[in-house]
Every structure is written in structure tokens, then in C-alpha cells.
Amino acid sequence: xxxxxxxxxxxxxxxxxxxxxxxxxxxxxxxxxxxxxxxxxxxxxxxxxxxxxxxxxxxxxxxxxxxxxxxxxxxxxxxxxxxxxxxxxxxxxxxxxxxxxxxxxxxxxxxxxxxxxxxxxxxxxxxxxxxxxxxxxxxxxxxxxxxxxxxxxxxxxxxxxxxxxxxxxxxxxxxxxxxxxxxxxxxxxxxxxxxxxxxxxxxxxxxxxxxxxxxxxxxxxxxxxxxxxxxx
Amino acid sequence: xxxxxxxxxxxxxxxxxxxxxxxxxxxxxxxxxxxxxxxxxxxxxxxxxxxxxxxxxxxxxxxxxxxxxxxxxxxxxxxxxxxxxxxxxxxxxxxxxxxxxxxxxxxxxxxxxxxxxxxxxxxxxxxxxxxxxxxxxxxxxxxxxxxxxxxxxxxxxxxxxxxxxxxxxxxxxxxxxxxxxxxxxxxxxxxxxxxxxxxxxxxxxxxxxxxxxxxxxxxxxx
Numbered sequence: 001x002x003x004x005x006x007x008x009x010x011x012x013x014x015x016x017x018x019x020x021x022x023x024x025x026x027x028x029x030x031x032x033x034x035x036x037x038x039x040x041x042x043x044x045x046x047x048x049x050x051x052x053x054x055x056x057x058x059x060x061x062x063x064x065x066x067x068x069x070x071x072x073x074x075x076x077x078x079x080x081x082x083x084x085x086x087x088x089x090x091x092x093x094x095x096x097x098x099x100x101x102x103x104x105x106x107x108x109x110x111x112x113x114x115x116x117x118x119x120x121x122x123x124x125x126x127x128x129x130x131x132x133x134x135x136x137x138x139x140x141x142x143x144x145x146x147x148x149x150x151x152x153x154x155x156x157x158x159x160x161x162x163x164x165x166x167x168x169x170x171x172x173x174x175x176x177x178x179x180x181x182x183x184x185x186x187x188x189x190x191x192x193x194x195x196x197x198x199x200x201x202x203x204x205x206x207x208x209x210x211x212x213x214x215x216x217x218x219x220x221x222x223x224x225x226x227x228x229x230x231x232x
Numbered sequence: 233x234x235x236x237x238x239x240x241x242x243x244x245x246x247x248x249x250x251x252x253x254x255x256x257x258x259x260x261x262x263x264x265x266x267x268x269x270x271x272x273x274x275x276x277x278x279x280x281x282x283x284x285x286x287x288x289x290x291x292x293x294x295x296x297x298x299x300x301x302x303x304x305x306x307x308x309x310x311x312x313x314x315x316x317x318x319x320x321x322x323x324x325x326x327x328x329x330x331x332x333x334x335x336x337x338x339x340x341x342x343x344x345x346x347x348x349x350x351x352x353x354x355x356x357x358x359x360x361x362x363x364x365x366x367x368x369x370x371x372x373x374x375x376x377x378x379x380x381x382x383x384x385x386x387x388x389x390x391x392x393x394x395x396x397x398x399x400x401x402x403x404x405x406x407x408x409x410x411x412x413x414x415x416x417x418x419x420x421x422x423x424x425x426x427x428x429x430x431x432x433x434x435x436x437x438x439x440x441x442x443x444x445x446x447x448x449x450x451x452x453x454x
Contacts, residue, residue, distance in 0.1 A: 075372040082263070082369030086362045086401055090264035166397070173390065174373045181380045207383050 003033045010106050010149070017102050018153035022091070027098035034098075034105035038073075041108035041115075042066035045138070046185065048119040052131055053187035057194045064182045064196075072175040073104050079170045080150070080163075087159030099153040107146030114138035128189050135186075266293060266361050272354050272409040283350060290357040291329065295322040297364035298398070304375035305391050305450050313449070320447030321367065321395070324440040325360050325402075332436040336428065343424040346416035355409035363402035370394045384453045391451055395444055403433050 006029065010017050021027055046065025050058040081096045121134050147168070154160045179185075183198050268290075276283055302321035306314030333356050340347050377390045407429065414425050445451055 075376055078369045078372055080369075082365045085261075085263035085267060086366055086405070090261050090267055092261040170370065170373060174376060177376055177380060181376075207385070 001032060002036055003029055006030060006033045007037060007105065007109060010102055011109060014102075014106060014149045015152040018099060018149055021099040021102055022095050022153060022155075024092065024095045024098075027094055030098050030105075031101050034101035034108075035070075037105045038070060038101075038108045039066045041112035042069045044115045045111045045118070048115045048122065049135055049185045051119060052122045052128070053194060055194060057184075057187055060194070060196050061185045064185065068175075068178045068182050069104070069108070072171065072178045073100060075178070076100075076167070076171045076174050079174075080167045083163045083166050083170075084154065087163045088157060089154060089159070089163070099150065103146040103149035103153075106149050107142045110142040110145040111138060114141065128186070131186065263365065266290065266365065267358060267405075269358070269409070272351070272358060272412070276350055280350065284353065287350075287353045287357040290361050294357065294360035294364035295325060297361075297368035298322050298325055300371040301367035301374060301394060301398075302448070304371040305378055305387070305448065307375050308378040308387055308450060317448055317450065320444060323447050324395070324443040325363065327443045328436045328440050329356050329360060332432065332439055335435075336432045339428045339432070340425055343421045343428065344417070345414055345421045345425045347410070347413045351413045352410075355406050355413070358409050359402040359406035362405040363398040366398045366401050367394065370397075378450075384450070387450055388453050391448070395440075395451075399437055399440055403437070407433075 006017070017030070021030060042065040043062045047058050047062035049065070050061030077097055077100045080100055081091075081093060084091060084096060115138075118131070118134055118138055122131055126134075147164070150164060150167070151160075154163060181197075184195065187194065299318035299322045302316075302318035303314045305321070306317035333352065337347075337349065337352050340352075374390060374394055378387055381387055410429070414422055417425060
């Protein structure tokens with residue numbers, strides 16, 4: 001059911017696991033182990049993020065984090081499948097999806113390793129903005145670790161960089177929108193009300209990015225600090 | 233009979249692969265058969281009608297895959313909008329295949345380029361298949377944006393990016409498929425073809441974009 005040895009191999013020798021996925025060998029076991037790992041690690045990371053607010057927010061974030069990560073993988077995996085096919089690797093669906101899941105498991109394991117670091121930082125009463133940065137760094141590091149499985153999985157040959165580059169863009173866009181839909185994870189400083197989902201109209205991801213850029217520009221010219229004031 | 237067998241064994245005593253079943257040839261995946269990059273340079277078989285039928289089917293599958301992207305876009309409004317956007321996305325590709333490619337065929341023939349109608353059809357069908365496949369792969373992500381973003385500008389932006397990327401992928405596939413065929417032309421024809429091709433690509437891009445602008449209300453922020 002759950003293969004600890006596989007997790008060891010995913011961390012130590014991603015190339016071997018990637019080759020196993022590509023060759024369509026025992027991919028059901030890889031999928032099972034990856035899904036369980038993703039769910040457990042994301043729940044733990046979510047709980048750590050939610051601990052900044054504490055109370056019921058811990059449970060809300062622990063519930064939403066796996067939903068966000070698994071949802072992003074489910075929506076982005078078809079894009080990886082078609083990008084690989086178009087740029088010279090027209091593989092069957094199962095090897096490609098198992099490769100994505102193996103990458104997801106490696107991502108989840110690194111996220112799990114970062115969980116105590118994040119929790120301890122929050123426990124020390126670190127500033128809200130610093131916690132956001134640390135959580136983002138944890139996500140980034142985990143993402144890079146996961147990406148290595150895909151890099152090994154695609155092997156050499158033409159079109160590899162294009163496939164990976166485009167997939168990363170698609171994955172980040174879908175991941176950002178998914179995270180936006182499921183916000184808040186941390187909560188907002190000064191607001192004590194705890195919500196499962198924010199349903200205030202805040203314009204969406206692109207509008208928020210544009211607003212933030214505008215704000216930074218205004219702050220640069222007037223030197224008057226302010227914040228967008230949205231739930232994170 | 234026994235002597236003959238023994239003689240055979242004497243001659244080839246080290247053949248150990250007799251009991252090993254022959255390895256099955258790897259089965260081509262669905263995407264491999266759809267994109268079939270090697271098929272572009274394959275010489276035409278004896279039954280040309282079959283080949284035309286195969287390319288027509290490939291084109292229809294491409295339109296069907298592309299229309300999934302339209303369905304995903306149309307989810308924002310729901311109902312008939314899904315059908316309108318599905319048709320709209322497929323229409324953009326159909327316009328390029330039905331209007332721009334025949335124009336290119338005439339120009340290339342005028343330049344006496346070494347390309348035939350079937351070769352051009354193969355390149356066109358594969359380009360449409362690559363673009364359609366990409367759009368189908370992006371459709372789940374687009375559906376997320378269409379259903380969850382509050383502002384229309386994000387859907388317009390992401391939808392346009394997806395269509396532009398598919399267009400670029402189609403162009404890449406078309407050029408890759410056509411280049412080996414054009415190499416058989418004489419120097420003058422090849423020079424002229426390489427002038428005509430970029431102009432065609434610009435025209436195809438503008439035509440596709442115009443059709444999508446007219447037929448996809450969500451691209452206009454509607």
C-alpha cells in the first residue's frame with residue numbers, strides 16, 4: 001500500500017524512479033505512495049501555516065493545503081502530457097501522470113522537511129511578512145526538488161527545456177489561482193475573524209498583482225507605505 | 233528427420249533464444265499516432281484516397297480537441313456560451329486551414345516549390361493536431377480560471393495567452409513538417425518559398441486572431 005523504500009529512492013535517486021515511470025513499471029504503487037505522501041505532507045504544512053492565527057485556522061489550512069496542491073497537480077498534469085507529446089515525447093498517459101505524481105511526492109517530502117522550520121519561525125513570533133516570505137521560500141525549494149524528477153524523466157533530446165519551461169509557467173499560473181481561490185491560509189493581521197474561504201471581492205490574481213505593482217510604484221514615488229489589505 | 237535436426241543443432245549449438253518469445257514491438261501511444269511526425273516525409277502509398285481520409289480525420293480530431301478549450305472558456309457564462317466558444321475556437325483553426333493554407337499552396341506552386349497537395353495537407357493536419365492537443369491540455373487550467381476569477385480581464389488574458397501559445401506551437405509544427413519537403417526545390421524556388429512562408433505565417437496569425445476576436449465574446453471581455 002505505502003512504499004517507504006520508494007520515498008527513499010525518490011529523494012536519493014530520482015532518475016531511477018523517473019525511468020520506472022517512463023517504462024510504465026509498477027506505476028500504481030508509485031501513484032498510491034505519492035498521493036498519500038502529498039496528502040500527509042500538505043496537511044502538516046497547512047497546519048503549520050495556520051498556526052500563525054491558531055485555533056480553527058490550523059484545521060482550515062490543514063484541510064485546504066492538500067486540496068490546493070492536489071488540485072493544481074490534477075489540472076496541470078494534462079498540460080504536461082500534451083507539452084511532452086508536442087515537443088518530442090508522445091508517451092502514453094499513465095507514464096506521464098505517474099511521473100507528475102512522483103515529482104509531487106518529492107515536492108511534498110521537501111515541504112514536510114520545511115514544516116518544522118516554518119512552525120518554529122511562527123512560534124518565535126516572527127513578523128507576518130517574514131512568515132509569508134519563508135513559506136514562499138519553502139514552496140520554491142520544494143518546487144525545485146519536484147522539478148528534478150521531471151527533468152530526469154524527460155531525459156535528453158530536443159524540446160526538453162521548452163517542455164519544462166512552458167509547464168512551469170502553466171503550473172505556476174494554475175497553482176497561484178488555486179491558492180487564491182482557497183485563501184486565506186495565514187489570515188490577516190488585525191482581523192480576528194477566522195474564515196474557511198474569503199469571499200470578499202478582491203479582483204482576482206491578475207488585478208491584485210497589478211494593484212500591488214501600482215502600490216509599490218506609488219510608495220516609491222511618495223514614500224508613503226501602505227498594504228493592499230487582502231487575506232493571504 | 234532426426235539427422236536433419238541433429239545437423240541443425242550441430243551447426244547452431246549456441247542458439248539459446250529459441251524458447252524466448254519474440255519481443256512485441258512497442259505500441260505507439262495515441263498522441264504519437266495523432267502527431268505522427270515521421271509521417272510527413274513518408275512517400276504516398278498506393279491508395280491516395282485513404283491517405284487523404286486519414287489526414288481529414290486527423291484534422292477533425294484536432295478541431296475537436298481545440299473546441300475543448302472553448303468549452304472551458306464558455307464555462308464562465310455556462311449554457312449556450314460553452315457551445316459558442318467551442319465552435320469559435322475550432323473556427324479559428326478551420327479558417328486558417330481552409331483559407332490561408334490553400335492560398336499558400338497556390339503561391340508555392342507558382343514558385344515551382346517541390347511540394348504537393350498531400351504534403352501540404354499532412355503538414356497542415358499535423359500543425360492543427362499539435363495546436364489542438366495543446367489547447368485540450370490547457371483546458372482544465374482554463375476552466376479553473378473561467379470559473380473562479382472575479383474579473384473578466386484575467387480570463388481574457390489567460391485565454392488569449394493559451395490561444396497564442398497554441399498558434400505558436402502550430403506554426404512550429406507546420407514549418408518543421410514543411411521544411412524537409414521544400415528542400416527538394418531548386419535554389420530559386422526555395423529562396424522564394426522562404427520569403428512566402430513567413431508572410432503566410434503572419435497572415436495566418438492575423439486571420440486566426442481576427443476570427444477568434446469576432447467569435448469568442450469572452451476575449452472581448454464580454
